[in-house]
Amino acid sequence: MDILQTLSKLVSDSGFAGFFLDGGWKYLVMIVIACVLLYLGIGKKFEPLLLVGIAFGALLTNIPGAGLYHMGMWDAYVNECAYDAANDAALIEVTDDGSRVLTVEEYLANLPAGAKEPNIVEHLSFTDVAHFGGLLDILYIGVKAGVYPCLIFIGIGAMTDFGPLIARPSSLLLGAAAQLGVFLAMFGAMLLGFTGPEAGSIGIIGGADGPTAILTTSKLAPHLLGPIAIAAYSYMALIPMIQKPLMRLLTTEKERKVKMQQARDVSKVEKIVFPILVAVFVILLIPSTAPLIGCLMFGNLLRETGVTERLSDTAQNALMNIVTLFLGISVGATTVATRFLTLQTIAIVVLGVIAFMFSTIGGLLVGKLMYVLTGGKVNPLIGSAGVSAVPMAARVSQQVGQEADPSNFLLMHAMGPNVAGVIGSAIAAGFLIAVFG
Amino acid sequence: MNPVALTAKMGIGDAGIAAVLGYAVVFFGLVLLMCVVILMGKAMAGTRKQAEAPTPAAAPAAPAAPSGTPAPGSAGEVKLFDVPDKEAAILMAIVADKMGKPLNELRFKSIKEVK
Numbered sequence: 001m002d003i004l005q006t007l008s009k010l011v012s013d014s015g016f017a018g019f020f021l022d023g024g025w026k027y028l029v030m031i032v033i034a035c036v037l038l039y040l041g042i043g044k045k046f047e048p049l050l051l052v053g054i055a056f057g058a059l060l061t062n063i064p065g066a067g068l069y070h071m072g073m074w075d076a077y078v079n080e081c082a083y084d085a086a087n088d089a090a091l092i093e094v095t096d097d098g099s100r101v102l103t104v105e106e107y108l109a110n111l112p113a114g115a116k117e118p119n120i121v122e123h124l125s126f127t128d129v130a131h132f133g134g135l136l137d138i139l140y141i142g143v144k145a146g147v148y149p150c151l152i153f154i155g156i157g158a159m160t161d162f163g164p165l166i167a168r169p170s171s172l173l174l175g176a177a178a179q180l181g182v183f184l185a186m187f188g189a190m191l192l193g194f195t196g197p198e199a200g201s202i203g204i205i206g207g208a209d210g211p212t213a214i215l216t217t218s219k220l221a222p223h224l225l226g227p228i229a230i231a232a233y234s235y236m237a238l239i240p241m242i243q244k245p246l247m248r249l250l251t252t253e254k255e256r257k258v259k260m261q262q263a264r265d266v267s268k269v270e271k272i273v274f275p276i277l278v279a280v281f282v283i284l285l286i287p288s289t290a291p292l293i294g295c296l297m298f299g300n301l302l303r304e305t306g307v308t309e310r311l312s313d314t315a316q317n318a319l320m321n322i323v324t325l326f327l328g329i330s331v332g333a334t335t336v337a338t339r340f341l342t343l344q345t346i347a348i349v350v351l352g353v354i355a356f357m358f359s360t361i362g363g364l365l366v367g368k369l370m371y372v373l374t375g376g377k378v379n380p381l382i383g384s385a386g387v388s389a390v391p392m393a394a395r396v397s398q399q400v401g402q403e404a405d406p407s408n409f410l411l412m413h414a415m416g417p418n419v420a421g422v423i424g425s426a427i428a429a430g431f432l433i434a435v436f437g
Numbered sequence: 438m439n440p441v442a443l444t445a446k447m448g449i450g451d452a453g454i455a456a457v458l459g460y461a462v463v464f465f466g467l468v469l470l471m472c473v474v475i476l477m478g479k480a481m482a483g484t485r486k487q488a489e490a491p492t493p494a495a496a497p498a499a500p501a502a503p504s505g506t507p508a509p510g511s512a513g514e515v516k517l518f519d520v521p522d523k524e525a526a527i528l529m530a531i532v533a534d535k536m537g538k539p540l541n542e543l544r545f546k547s548i549k550e551v552k
Contacts, residue, residue, distance in 0.1 A: 169474040176467035183456040190452035199452070270481050274474070281473055285466050420467065427466045431459050 018064020026337035027062045033340075034059035034332075037230065046237035050210060053328020054230060054335075061136060061333040068134035069333040074144070077124045078222055082107075085132045086119040136333035139326050143218050143225070148327040149211035150295040155320030156211070156422065157275070157299025158312045160390065164416035166270055167263035171382075173366055175420025178386025179428045180362025181206030185355030186432075192347055197221050200432035202348055205232045206355025207425030208239070209388035212292060214331060216429045220436050226335035227345040231352035239392050240399070242353065243360050243384050247400045250364045251380050255371055256404035258379040260413045268306070275300040282427065288437070289430030296422065359387045363417065385414035388421040518549030 011017060018024050037055035040046040061069045076083035076090035081101040083090055091102040102110075104120055111118065121128055126141050142148045165171050186203030194202060197220035204216045205228060213232040217225045235242065247256075275297035283290045302312040367383020381401050385393040397414035447455070517525050525548050533540040 166474060166478065169471045169478070172467040172471040172474070173464075176464045179460065179463045182463075183460040186459070187452050187456040190447045190455070191449060193446055196447055196455065199447075267481060267485070270477065273477060273481075277473060277477060278470065281470060282466065285469065286462070423470070424463055424467055428459065428463050431462045435455065435459070 013065070015063050015065040021064075023338065024064065026341050027064050029341060030062035030335065030337040031059060034062065034335075040234070040237075044237075047210075047233045049324055050233050050328045051230075051237070053325060054233065054332035057136065057329040057332020058226070058335040058340075059332075060329075061335060062337050066134075069136040069140065069336070070133055071334075071336045071339065073124065073129060073133060073137060074140070074222065074334075076121075077129070077144070080123075083121045083124050083128075083132075084118045085121055086116040087111075091120075136330055139330040140333060142323075142326055143214065143330050144222070146215050146218060146291055148323050148330075149215035149218075150291045151319060151323040152211040152327065153292050153295035154299035154302075154315045155323070156390070157296040157301075158303045158315035159320075160296075160300055160303075160419050160422070161415070162274055162300060162419055163266045163271060164263060164412055165419050166266045166274055168413070168416045170370065171386075171416030172420045172423070173370070174363050174383045174386035174417035175422075175424035176386075177366035177383065178359045178363035178417070178421050179207060179424050181355035181357065181359030181387075182425070182428045184358045185351045188354060189347070189351050192351075194344075194347075195221075197436040198224060200436045201228055202351050203355055204228075204425070204429055204432060205235065205348075205352040206359040207388055207421075207428055208232075208236055208356060208359065208393065209422060209425040210236065211327075212388070212425050212429045214327065215292065216432055219433055222334075223339060224344070224348065225331060226340055227348045228352075229331045230335070231349050235352055235356045236389050236392065239356075239387075239389050240396050242356050243387075243393065243396050244400055246357060246360050247364060247381055247384050247396070250361065251368070253404055255368065255380050256401060257408065258371065258376060259405070259408055260379055260382075260410065261377065263413070263416075268304070271304040272301070275304065278423065282423070286427060286430040286434065288434040289426050292426040292429060293423070296426065356387070360384045363387060363421075379408075379410055379413065382410055382414040382417050386417040386421045386424070388418070388425050390418050390422060391415065393421070394418040515545040516547040518547065520548045520550055 019028055034055050037051060037058065041048045041051035041055055060066060070088045072088035072090050073083055073085070075092065079090060079092050079099065079101065081091045082104060084107065089107075091104065091107045093100045093102055093106075107120075108118065121132070126145070129137050129141060182203045182205075184203075185206050186199045189199035189202040190196065201213075201217040201221040201224055204213045207213065210229070210232050214225065214229055217228045221228075279294055279297035282293045299312075299315050302308045302315055363383035363386035364380055365383070366386075367378065367380030370378040370383075371380045379401060381397045382394075385397045387393050394411055394414035394417075398409065398411040401408045401410040515525065515529075520528075528548060529540060529543070529545055532545075533543055536543070
């Protein structure tokens with residue numbers, strides 16, 4: 001046994017050697033970014049349930065040689081082209097005009113020196129992913145197949161009381177208005193040169209709904225999933241900082257002091273009929289909303305029937321926790337250094353905050369309109385809760401309302417637009433998937 | 438807007454149309470849903486009124502008077518110890534509300550203030 005040769009092989013095979021390869025420094029940068037995200041999640045409590053998972057997934061995927069996630073394999077899967085399992089490369093060539101699928105002969109002719117003996121797989125299936133992939137590849141199947149976001153929506157439905165929305169259906173207008181940022185950011189992204197599917201995925205950050213953003217992006221622009229998920233969850237954690245100044249800027253002291261009348265009582269029957277009605281109606285209207293709206297309303301029906309308490313409890317707790325765990329770490333895994341450290345990521349971060357701001361503005365402006373039309377009976381502050389982010393956005397409405405008048409309680413009034421925003425962002429996502437998918 | 442061009446980079450006109458159309462579709466969908474929810478609420482209220490109509494006299498009267506002729510459906514007199522009539526009525530109404538049962542289906546034997 002040649003000790004020197006063995007030691008040399010150990011060193012060259014180690015992950016540390018990966019840092020010294022061409023572009024290896026990017027992995028180090030990503031590890032630092034992952035640690036910053038972990039700090040934000042743990043130290044600053046920014047959406048910790050998801051951000052900690054995403055950050056740790058980002059950490060694992062950027063350790064050279066770990067082989068937990070194979071970007072090339074997913075490129076091949078998305079582009080429906082052949083895959084070189086030995087070198088983790090999709091048989092595509094990226095050019096200025098887009099990408100072109102390579103034949104096996106073309107690929108072999110251009111194989112770089114030092115590459116391993118190729119192992120070409122012609123048509124990748126999820127079975128191949130399980131065969132050639134690492135742990136995070138296998139977990140990522142749940143994202144790619146759109147399973148995790150929908151399961152999370154079952155949990156969200158089981159946790160959501162639609163009573164305030166049923167009592168005051170006009171809340172739906174605020175939920176619609178607060179999707180303004182989605183489409184403005186989409187427009188901005190298109191102007192910056194993103195394609196339609198990419199722009200739609202970036203815009204949906206403004207829906208302030210993490211699972212919806214992940215589902216939409218995994219279907220339209222999976223290569224942007226990492227930065228979009230991180231932007232979406234980071235901004236959701238920053239909602240008080242983003243929304244409060246806009247709320248104070250766009251409303252008068254008099255408007256903020258408006259005390260709203262208590263909404264009517266909602267019967268149990270209404271609460272049971274509501275999810276069935278919404279599921280049927282919205283899915284008939286925009287069929288591509290079926291996965292999100294169907295799961296959201298199914299979860300809510302479990303909550304309201306009164307005879308499925310065990311299932312409702314599981315959806316709210318055990319299922320939600322398990323899926324959150326898988327979703328976070330597998331989304332984090334997509335933040336591979338070579339894809340994440342680009343100007344695109346910076347553009348996504350900037351467009352994301354623009355989307356959030358304009359969604360808030362849209363809700364507030366329609367809130368002000370309702371204030372005028374009702375003769376001052378509606379407090380415009382509840383409009384900003386039209387962005388999903390349940391219940392954080394409603395809490396912000398309550399806080400700003402109480403700053404103006406400590407005896408003002410807007411929370412339950414803001415919950416109506418807040419849950420309307422969940423439906424609104426699902427419809428917006430359905431539109432984007434239908435048009436660009 | 439040319440659907441073929443959707444996966445390519447879009448011009449300002451197409452981008453604007455896509456954004457306005459998307460926002461309009463969301464509004465349209467939620468306005469329609471609002472109408473459906475309003476109709477559902479009205480239908481439920483109508484059903485409730487119909488259900489309540491045959492027994493109009495049953496609900497309200499009971500709590501107040503511990504003396505005199507009991508209201509139809511009420512069950513006997515309640516004995517009050519150091520509790521004014523008004524407070525007794527309030528307490529009985531709260532209990533009925535919490536239990537989700539009409540007041541005339543409940544029987545209060547006595548109410549006394551614990552000192």
